[in-house]
Amino acid sequence: MFASIAQFLLAIGTAVAARKGGDTADLVEIINLGAKLLEVGTEGRIALEALTQKVQRMVQEGRDPTEAEMADVKALRDLLHTRIQSVVIE
Amino acid sequence: MLPFSKLNIGGAQRLIAIALLVALVLTLQACETMNPVAAAETPAQKVYALSATYNVLLGSAAELVEDTTVPAPVRRGIQSVEAATTPVIDELERTFAEYQVIRLQLAAGETGQDKLDIATANLDSWISKAEQAIRNLAAVTRRN
Numbered sequence: 001m002f003a004s005i006a007q008f009l010l011a012i013g014t015a016v017a018a019r020k021g022g023d024t025a026d027l028v029e030i031i032n033l034g035a036k037l038l039e040v041g042t043e044g045r046i047a048l049e050a051l052t053q054k055v056q057r058m059v060q061e062g063r064d065p066t067e068a069e070m071a072d073v074k075a076l077r078d079l080l081h082t083r084i085q086s087v088v089i090e
Numbered sequence: 091m092l093p094f095s096k097l098n099i100g101g102a103q104r105l106i107a108i109a110l111l112v113a114l115v116l117t118l119q120a121c122e123t124m125n126p127v128a129a130a131e132t133p134a135q136k137v138y139a140l141s142a143t144y145n146v147l148l149g150s151a152a153e154l155v156e157d158t159t160v161p162a163p164v165r166r167g168i169q170s171v172e173a174a175t176t177p178v179i180d181e182l183e184r185t186f187a188e189y190q191v192i193r194l195q196l197a198a199g200e201t202g203q204d205k206l207d208i209a210t211a212n213l214d215s216w217i218s219k220a221e222q223a224i225r226n227l228a229a230v231t232r233r234n
Contacts, residue, residue, distance in 0.1 A: 047146040048124035055129040064134035080148040
């Protein structure tokens with residue numbers, strides 16, 4: 001559903017941008033950024049659902065995360081941190 | 091988000107922008123129902139849930155920072171917040187490792203309960219800081 005909303009908003013943003021006359025730059029920016037946030041939000045929501053289910057399984061199994069699971073989380077965090085900080089924004 | 095009063099927009103466009111805000115609010119409310127941290131019971135599960143939840147946000151943050159169509163101030167803001175919040179999660183995991191060592195030492199009779207009490211309080215403190223770090227990163231990835 002959220003992906004559809006995002007596509008809808010992107011289409012509106014494109015249509016507004018194509019319209020001649022009037023100062024619509026700010027509105028286009030808002031709509032397009034909103035659409036991107038919805039897209040990101042959809043992916044994040046799916047990931048959070050999967051993570052919640054994984055933690056619930058841990059609880060049901062009566063176990064704590066393994067060292068390998070903790071190491072995987074740390075490795076991904078390091079990777080994403082480097083990815084974010086290496087972007088040069090002009 | 092820019093206030094409507096500063097925008098030169100007509101009635102239909104204003105309605106579209108309002109619809110967008112409503113959609114964003116609905117998305118945020120849906121996200122709040124996904125809570126791995128609330129599902130966790132033990133300290134280890136909670137630390138894992140916090141760290142992994144943070145990674146989900148980091149993934150979203152990375153996409154936004156790399157997207158050249160997102161306004162530069164928003165991207166810089168995300169970079170700035172991330173630089174401050176990731177060390178908090180690193181410290182949470184380091185504190186948890188210390189807590190685990192002391193717990194094992196206590197079980198082996200090599201240390202006292204007072205040491206574990208201190209480690210537990212320290213861990214609780216970093217869990218609170220990590221929760222705040224997640225809120226801070228979520229704020230810049232979702233609302234800017």
